[in-house]
Amino acid sequence: MKPLRWGILGAANIARKNWKAIALSGNSVLNAVASRDLEKSKRFIADCYGQMPTPTPPKPLGSYEALLASENVDAVYIPLPTGLRKEWVLRAAAAGKHVLCEKPCAVTLEDLREMTDACRRAKVQFLDGVMFMHTRRLQRVREMLDDGQSVGSLRRITSAFSFGAPPEFFAANIRGDSRLEPHGCVGDLGWYCIRLSLWAMNWQMPKTVAGRLLSSSGNVPTEFSGELIFDGNVSASFYCSFITENQEWANLSGARGYLQIPDFVLPFAGGDIKFTVFNHAFSASGCDFKMEPNPRVISVREHSHSDATAQESNMFRAFTDQVNSGKLNEDWPNWALQTQEAMCSCLAASSVIRP
Numbered sequence: 001m002k003p004l005r006w007g008i009l010g011a012a013n014i015a016r017k018n019w020k021a022i023a024l025s026g027n028s029v030l031n032a033v034a035s036r037d038l039e040k041s042k043r044f045i046a047d048c049y050g051q052m053p054t055p056t057p058p059k060p061l062g063s064y065e066a067l068l069a070s071e072n073v074d075a076v077y078i079p080l081p082t083g084l085r086k087e088w089v090l091r092a093a094a095a096g097k098h099v100l101c102e103k104p105c106a107v108t109l110e111d112l113r114e115m116t117d118a119c120r121r122a123k124v125q126f127l128d129g130v131m132f133m134h135t136r137r138l139q140r141v142r143e144m145l146d147d148g149q150s151v152g153s154l155r156r157i158t159s160a161f162s163f164g165a166p167p168e169f170f171a172a173n174i175r176g177d178s179r180l181e182p183h184g185c186v187g188d189l190g191w192y193c194i195r196l197s198l199w200a201m202n203w204q205m206p207k208t209v210a211g212r213l214l215s216s217s218g219n220v221p222t223e224f225s226g227e228l229i230f231d232g233n234v235s236a237s238f239y240c241s242f243i244t245e246n247q248e249w250a251n252l253s254g255a256r257g258y259l260q261i262p263d264f265v266l267p268f269a270g271g272d273i274k275f276t277v278f279n280h281a282f283s284a285s286g287c288d289f290k291m292e293p294n295p296r297v298i299s300v301r302e303h304s305h306s307d308a309t310a311q312e313s314n315m316f317r318a319f320t321d322q323v324n325s326g327k328l329n330e331d332w333p334n335w336a337l338q339t340q341e342a343m344c345s346c347l348a349a350s351s352v353i354r355p
Contacts, residue, residue: 001027001320001324003027003028003029003320004027004028004029004074004075004098004319004320004323004324005028005029005031005072005073005074005075006022006028006029006030006031006032006073006074006075006076006077006316007030007031007032007033007034007058007067007068007070007073007075007076007077007097008030008032008033008034008058008076008077008079009034009064009067009068009076009077009078009079009080009088009092010034010035010064010078010079010080011033011035011040011041011043011044012079012080012102014079014102015033015044015077015079016044016047016048017305017312018077018079018129018312018316019048019052020048020051020052020306020312021310021312021313021315021316022077022316023052023054024306024307024308024310024313025308025313025316025317025320026308026313026317027316027317027320027321027324028316028317028319028320029054029055029056030054030058031058031059031070031072031073032058032059032060032061032067032070032072032073033045033058033059033060033061033067034060034061034062034063034064034066034067035060035061035062036062036063036064037062038060038061038062041060041061041062042060044060045057045058045060059072064088064091065091068091068092068095068097069095073097074097074098074323075097075098075099075100075125075319075323076088076092076097076098076099076100077100077102077129078092078099078100078101078102079102079129080102081174081177081180081181082104082105082106082107082180082181082182082183082187083107083179083180083181083182084180085101085102085105085106085115086106086107086111086112086114086115089101089105089115089118089119089126090114090115090118092124093115093118093119093121093122093124094118094122096122096124097124098124098125098126098319098323099119099124099125099126099127100127100128100129100315100316100319101115101126101127101128101129101336102128102129103128103129103130103187103191103336103339104183104186104187104188104191104339104340104343105128105336105340106340107182107183108344109337109340109341109344112336112337112340113337116333116336116337119333120328120333123328124328125319125322125323125328125329125332126332126333126336127315127319127329127332127333127336128332128335128336128339129315130191130192130195130335130339131265131311131312131314131315132192132196132264132265132311133195133199133315133335134311134312134314134315134318135267135273135300135302135311135314136300136302136314137261137267137273137274137275137300137302138199140275140298140300141252141259141261141275144259144277144298145200145252145254145259148256149256150256150257150259150277150279150296151252151253151254151255151256151257151258151259151277152254152255152256152257153254153255154200154201154234154252154253154254155234155235155253155254155255156234156235156236156251156252156253157196157197157200157201157234157235157236157237157250157251157252157253158236158237158238158250158251158253159192159193159196159197159236159237159238159239159249159250159251159264160193160238160239160240160247160248160249161189161190161192161193161238161239161240161247161248161265162185162189162239162240162241162242162243162244162245162246162247162248163189163241163242163244163245163246164242164243164244164245164246165242165243169242170217170218170220170222170242175188175220175242176217176218176220177218177220178218178219178220181220182219182220183221183343183347184216184220184221184222184224184242185221185222185223185224185240185241185242186211186221186224186226186240186343186346186347187343188240188242189240189241189242190224190226190238190240190343190346191339191343192248192264192265193226193238193239193240193250194226194228194238194339194342194343194346195335195339196250196264197228197236197238197342198335198338198339198342199335200236200252201230201234201236203334203335203338204230204231205230205338205341205342206228206229206230206236206342206345207229207230207231208228208229209226209227209228209229209342209345209346209349210226210227210346210349210350211224211225211226211227211346211347211349211350211351212224212225212226212350212351212352213350213351213352214241215241215243217242221347222241222242222243223240223241223242223243223244224239224240224241224346224350225237225238225239225240226238226239226346226350228342228346248262248263248264248265248266249261249262249263249264250264256279257277257278257279257280258277258278259275259276259277259278260275260276260278261275262275266304266305267302267304267305267310267311268304269304269305270303270304271301271302271303271304272299272300272301272302273299273300273302273304274297274298274299274300275297275298276295276296276297276298277295277296277298278293278294278295278296279294279296280292280293280294281294
């Protein structure tokens, strides 16, 4: 199979990570980077090439239109702001380019349906950029959830994803601009928590949702908590924030035990990524009350980042394999639609906590 030829539509900072992921995937090549400012494209390429040289540097382009018109590009990675993504996904599909779209994918669920429908009609693949969906660790977590013993029937999912932004962040970063990133921390961080909950529930949609907007800046949510209730009264709660220091943990509790992932979005640095299953045992003998944790650490040989085995490289490799198969993966756009629907529902149902 020929390598899939990629173009990056917009020189966003996250695209630097994916420059390396494309290079390490083994079946992809980056042929072009486009910005509305040609000099910005050139600087982006120079910076990334200096850290991760490729056999041939990608071509810098001064417009998104030029990239979509290129005969040397098969697929586009779109890290543009959420407020701009719909237009360029639609135009990419019309140009016959496969689409890897950053998240949150769209401003509204209706917009995302239009985007995925356009990709389906054009027979191009759509995928959102949730990297942890492509880690081998997730396969092992599924095995623990499904074996009936390690966790048992699932009852409760809790997760949190946050980072502590400095005060100037909201004035200088697009994530503080409600026109470009209207969902704020819920789209940027909560998307991952919601995705994990839906995945853990085997893509069952919640029957009810609730949300609490804990803080905001210029109409952009900066701290939020949400709750999803599934059939059988299985509950999932999440917390996301731009004003709470780094955390990215998940806890999945069941009738027989619980499973903890301390780094479910961005694996902690190293050559192995892990999670722990706990099956506590309580005993009482007279005045002696004892709780034993009985932890079982599951380790997966997979690098955390910047490696051919890392989740971001796996994502591009899987995308290319799917395109080369000649068939569209219908699950991928459906996962994005379900996540968008649950996220928008939480925001729509949210109340504001007043100081």
